[in-house]
Amino acid sequence: MSGRDNSVRVLSTLALKGAIARLAGAYQAASGVAIDADFAPTLALLERLRGGEVADLVILTREGLDEMTGEGRVAPDSAIDLARSYVGVAVQAGAMHPDIATEAALRSALLGARAVAYSRLGASGILFARLIEQLRIAAEINARAVIIPVGFTAEKLISGEADLAIQQISELKQIDGIEVVGPLPLELQTPAVFSAGRMVASQRAAAADHLLRYLSSADIAPVLRETGLEP
Missing domain, CATH: 3.40.190.10 (Periplasmic binding protein-like II)
Known part of the structure; x- marks a missing residue:
């Protein structure tokens, strides 16, 4: 054969x-x-x-x-x-893990980040874009977000371009040198x-x-x- x-x-x-x-x-x-x-x-x-x-x-x-x-x-x-699969948040290995357990905590964590990385095309990016609209923080987040067309958002943690990366947890875990903080609050997402x-x-x-x-x-x-x- x-x-x-x-x-x-x-x-x-x-x-x-x-x-x-x-x-x-x-x-x-x-x-x-x-x-x-x-x-x-x-x-x-x-x-x-x-x-x-x-x-x-x-x-x-x-x-x-x-x-x-x-x-x-x-x-x-x-x-x-x-x-x-659930959408989660990651930080660079060794960085402080922000509190993301509730909607209010997540909102503060996102606003407190220097830059948030998310993807334009994937299910996680579409969900996150809707979520920041819902939380009424889209303008502030997008003003300094790193939005990638496709690929792994956690790479932007390694390069230092972002403090927080948002993506399916299974996709975040494919990059070494990062830590998954946890999923976004479950009431704010529909699992893929x-x-x-x-x-x-x-x-x-x-x-x-x-x-x-x-x-x-x-x-x-x-x-x-x-x-x-x-x-």
Whole structure:
């Protein structure tokens, strides 16, 4: 078999990058099949899929997966929910952890920061932009915010450009040298649900289904938790 025949092509949202990186070696050792994964924000993946890109398996937000199923790109009977993710706040390792437990405390912490980093495209960035409007501090925060188009906001803590970084906790945890303070108050956010499904155009349906079963098994719950996700 060529390497290509012996791998499953996965297009996944960034939030699962840490978990899949940790699982890939064990999965290949057990099944003989490699995970050939490519990671990008859900919105970017939807664009690529609509442009005709094909994979065996896709991992998207639940809304994104439902759209792909509705368009006939993902097999409806294959869809499974894998994990839930909360938006959190991080600081550089060793920095003081601000109080973010309540709406009032979070408001003070954000206003007290020299600069806050958040992303424009991801689910977390959209939620945060709405949240600062709701807290009536959007003008003050955005005047000195570091807003990145895509990628990991915690990199701006390492470069010293921001004091606080906002993103899915699973994405914050992918950067070394930072500490996650905790999630935004739960009443201020709706967790993102990440779901997987097999593409109708996949030439390796059996291998894709095997990987889907593995990703939804109890065995991987500890890895999801370690990488900042709730199984």
